[in-house]
Amino acid sequence: MDILATLNPAQREAVEAIAGPVLILAGPGSGKTRVIAHRVAYLVKLCGVNPHHIMAVTFTNKAAREMGERLGQLLGEAAEALTLGTFHAICARILRRDGKAIGLDSSFVIYDDEDQLILIKQALEELNLDPKQYAPRALHSAISAAKSRLISPEDYAQLGNSYFEEVVRRVYQRYRGLLSQGQAVDFDDLLMKAVQLFRDHPQILNKYQSRYVHILVDEFQDTNIVQYMLMKQMAGKYRNLCVVGDPDQSIYSWRFADLRNILSFEKDYPEAKVVLLAQNYRSTKTILEVASDIISANVQRKPKKLWTENEDGDSVTVIESYSAEEEAQSVVNEIEKLIGQGQVSLKDCAVMYRVNAQSRALEDTFMRYGVPYKLVGGTRFYQRREIKDIIAYLRLIHKPQDNVSLTRIINVPARGIGQRTLIQLKSRARAHDASFFEALKQASHNVIASQGCEPKARQEAQPSLPPRIARALAGFDALMANLIAQSRERSLSGLLDEILQHTRYREYILDKEDGEERWENIMELKSVASEYDELEPEEALSAFLEKVSLVSDIDELDEQANAVTLITLHKAKGLEFPIVFIVGLEEGILPYSKSFGDPEEMEEERRLCYVGITRAKKRLYLLRSYRRSLFGGSTANPPSRFLQDISPQLVSTRRLWQESLSSLVSACSQPSPLSSNTLTLKVGDHVRHSKFGRGIVMNCLPTRDDQELTVAFEEVGVKKLLASLAPLEKIEKDFDFPS
DNA sequence: CGAAAGGCTCTTTTT
């Protein structure tokens, strides 16, 4: 196959420019991923570069996997020798191999977000700071921001002098201490420590620089300063650094992605070749124009004109509804209409929203109408409580110094070791500069010793523990000792069984809400673990732990399943669908209210909207609703400013409610098409039920061919009924509906 | 010690 034949001139230029730095500015739908894959293939097949010398970096595991598959097709076996992965995975590999030089134990554990938060809370506690006054999340964010810019606690001291900054510095310092005590690193450390390693050990840097002759970075607009430094270091020798990105699709500044990297690139590499991929292969002309109308209102932006040879396509539909429920319903109606016309199937459709909470109204409606959907997001597999519990056991077996894991599972399932005991352990650990686990060992051991012999002179000021507690601690110690011994003998899945059996985890979990489902998750985890059974037990354990810390999604988005996709705008980046609905185009939702005070954040909201619009291939629907209840309270929001930025001739608007009736019209304003044979009721109607007596309709939700009513009866209270089945008659209003 | 009950806050998300 000719690697260049299928490329347009700009793409071809990007592929062929193999010597020196290259900046590829790739508009949405411009074939960016293809360009990267073909560039690698070109290097290997036509330029004779050994794949061992090529590194391609992505942001997500999914992107890395897809790139791997693509290159597997293009290169076959040779693709195996490429270095392909996320920034974090690549850094973890480097640090396991060479981190000793900066005092990092090669068996370090990697703490995720939740673990980090626990550590921050612990730091606050130790510093006697009130977590209500200093929100752990905010501190975490500030610390992460510092790390993403390579700022140490020491640097921080010189940086700012507000009181909050002083608090951040102190927490940061303590947090760092706690991490190193547990021989743990957080995600930011993976990057930061790699940069430090290279900075302080030129001979190690030289090893990597010599190996990686060609480096490619995808989604460059999402890199932060540390990531940029890292690439700069690695590419320091050959300068064959190719970065691909689109400033207009930068939507992760809140994760400290820094758009200035693109500017720095042209400054640090003045010889860089800049290639613009402006031809769009995805969307209709109309959709592209709408996108352009939206994005051109951003001030901090280099204008770039995208174009397409695709057809004009239909105009964009704006639907204005009364409530989020009605909005969801019009999405369903529209999807059914499109499917009825043929040519479109469920999996071609996606509904996108700003915040996850919006998915609820959509799910309800899809469920009621029996339209299959797949929700992207929600709690991720490795974040589920039961999974994290089991992993904490594994981690503690692997590394008894891991205080966070110990804290997590010392009393899970409950074994009589409560808050007070834990505080005791913590202070003992601090006093002896030991891990919690060592403190626990010692505490339980002391008591056992003092039971046999004469009570020794108590060398510590600490009070001895009550026997009941000591027994509980000794029990836990014995449990762990046994598991640690087993871990050297048994396969990984065998070890998992041991954990489950000795902790009686099954009984524990089946007692809880959704116990069955949670147990199945654990069985799923076991089946993942059994993939490591061939390895030596200790190697299997560390490989497995590495995988679960750096991989987030086990349950892939099932692309086969014929169902509508419900997804946040953020997650939709990189995807495309023939039919796209964006819901909640209201001030306060999109743009989100938090961005009102800050023009830069507002520009990011606009980019987010742009990302959503440019996912659409054939048809785009923009929806807004007059009222919306989010987080309890209900508000009336004006239409999104983004809607006003679209040229009117590109749009056709459908209004489903009238302002004058707005207090009465709700989801019922659009009766479902098949409901004519049943009694049609609306909110506020008075009814009589043969058994329950008189009542008022509080709510009515149309389903495919019925209505689901919520009725408040005078005598028996609130009931939910189906209009077709309930013996109801409509009666005259004889008392006032309290509104 | 541990279950149960009330108060508080609320983006976006990958590693």
Place this chain on the structure above:
DNA sequence: GAGCCTTTCG
């Protein structure tokens, strides 16, 4: 409306 944290009671 839900999840998390603190408080309270058995």
